[in-house]
Amino acid sequence: MNVSDNNPILSGSAQSIAAYQDAIEQSSKAVVEWLKQPEMYQGKTVEQLRERINLNFTAEGLGNQATIERAVEYFLKDSLSVHHAQCVAHLHCPSLVISQAAEVLINATNQSMDSWDQSPSxxxxxxxxxxxxxxxVGYQAGDAGVFTSGGTQSNLMGLMLARDAFFARQGHSIQQDGLTGDLSKIKVFCSESAHFSVQKNMALMGLGYRSVTQVKTDVFSRMDAADLKAKLAQAQANGEQVMAIVATAGTTDAGAIDPLTEIAALAAEHQIWMHVDAAWGGALLLSEKYRHFLNGLELADSVTLDFHKQFFQTISCGAFLLKDARHYELMRYQAAYLNSDFDEEHGVPNLVSKSLQTTRRFDALKLWMGLEALGKKQYAEIIDNGVTLARQVAEFVSAQPDLELVMQPQLASVLFRFRPQSDDVAFVALLNQRIGDVLLASGAANVGVTEADGVTCLKLTLLNPTVCLKDVKVLLESVKQTAEQLLNA
Structure with missing residues (x-):
């Protein structure tokens, strides 16, 4: 078969360009119509979607037009409208228009970030x-860092380099010789509210969940520095060695920011690597009102940032920053076809040695275009809007007799619950769980369901800068109505 017969490949030929324009135009028109639909979600269950969606791989193929039509019918129409005012369950943001434009450029050029000659500009x-x-962040000038797929990968890089630096101080190379010694004595500390990727990554690195010691949190889900100090002393008394402390700047539910400066002081005192998971709270780097919440971030040995949260970029887009570039030598690997010694001696940039990935998308383009299009002032405004709105919503919730504020907001999330006249803890918990389930099943709203200090509650994650207090009041009224329907059923 001659590939040019039906032009499936993007190229510079007239036929290919015409096919590309037709496919993009058809897809764009479908997206525009989808954006206009009033529903947040069509409300189909898992079973309904499983029955409805069927693959159709034929011998001859359907062609571009028919395939796009099927994708619109079976994917797009049943997708969640993350831009909808009532879609507030997760750290799942609506995206900037300029980010969508960046995706067109990224996808069409298909640059791979693993070598200069695949991605020069x-x-x-x-x-x-x-x-x-x-x-x-406040680091010294340099370029030690890399774009990643998101927080979990960035946290893995921080923990991996912390582990390798820990062993290197003892004269042992993990890269060359692997893990050694009594691994049960090696510990990582994080708060009880830290992201689950700490445990996940420690298991992935061969040290297991048992290597993770959780530090108590205060009433705002922030790491308790006093308990950290006590647990460090206890670890030392037990003959344990702490390879890293993971602080969090923006916990998933409460948006809590750990006391970074105090944690950094303890880490420095005990010569322990400090990694900060600022996947969410890192957005405050651009804030005009709340930047001081991140004081102490510059003291960390490594930092996780995400841009597909409150930077409003399309998934995926994250970054890992390393304070001391020398630590990158711990994971360095030379591949003659990608990053040869000859190239580096002649000043050719080498990004593959900074990344866990080899082939990697040019996701950095989205952040660049976002910063240039919006400017720092407008970016700050839409980031600050979420934090300010959360405080307004908390004040409103506190004034409602049948709603209870579970925790004062810190970033752009509000934890609350519907509170019926009942002292049955299990009943109240199940009621709030069902409120969330019913709202999503109806397609009316997507409200998070989580736990805070053992209390099952509802969560509003207010990232959307187009949402205002009036929109949230409508949502809260839906919560009340749903609760009443369930109570009367």
Missing amino acids: ATIVEIKLIEWLREQ
């Missing part, structure tokens, strides 16, 4: 953005 853009991000 893209490599320089990423390096310059890493330099800029380091400046925002």
Whole structure:
């Protein structure tokens, strides 16, 4: 078969360009119509979607037009409208229009960030953005960092380098010789509210869940520095060695920011690597009102940032920043076809040695275009809007007799619950769980269901800068009505 017969490949030929324009136009028109639909979700169950969606791989193929039509029918129409005012369950943001435009450029050019000769201009853009991000954090000038798929991967990089640096101080190379010694004595500390990727990554690195010691949190889900100090002393008394402390700047539910400066002081005193998971709270780097919440971030050995949360970029887009570039030597690997010694001696940039990935998308373009399109002032405004709105919503919830504020908001999330006239803890918990389930099943709203200090509650994650207090009041009224229906059923 001659590939040019039906032009499936994007290229510079007239036929290919015409096919590309037709496919993009058809897809764009479908997205525009989908954006206009009033429903947040069509309300189909798992069983209904499983029955409805069928793959159709034929011998001859359906062609571009028919395939796009099927994708619109079976995927797009049944997708969650993350831009909808009532879609507030998760750290799942609506995206900037300019981010959508960036995706067109990223996808069409298909650059791979693992070598200069696969991504020349893209490599320089990423390096310059890493330099800029380091400046925002408060690190010294440099380019030690890399774009990642998101928080879990960035946290893995921080923990992996912390582990390798820990062993290197003892004269042992993990890269060359693997894990050694009594691994049961090696510990990582994080708060009870830290992201589950700490445990997940420690298991992935061969040290297991048991290596993770959880530090108590205060009433706002922030790491208790006094308990951290006590647990460090206890670890020392037990003959244990702490390879890293993971602080969190923006816990998933409460948006809590640990006391970074106090944690950094303890880490420095005990010569322990400090990694900060700022996947959510890192957005405050651009804030005009709340930047001080991140004081102490510059003291961390490594930092996780996500841009597909409150930076409003499309998934995926994250970054890992490393304070001391020398630690990158712990994971360095030379592949002659990608990052040869000859190239590096002649100043050719090498990003593959900074990443856990080899082939990697040029996601940095989205952040660059977002910053240039919006400017720092407008970016700050839409980030600050969520934090300010959360405080307004909390005040409103506190004034409602049948709603209870579970915790004062810190970033852009509000934890609350419907509170019927009942002292049955299990009944109240199940009621709130069912409220969330019924709202999603109806397609009316997507409200998070979680736990805070053992209390089952509902969560509003107010990332959407187009949402205002009036929209949230409508949602809260839906919560009340749903609760009443369930109570009367």
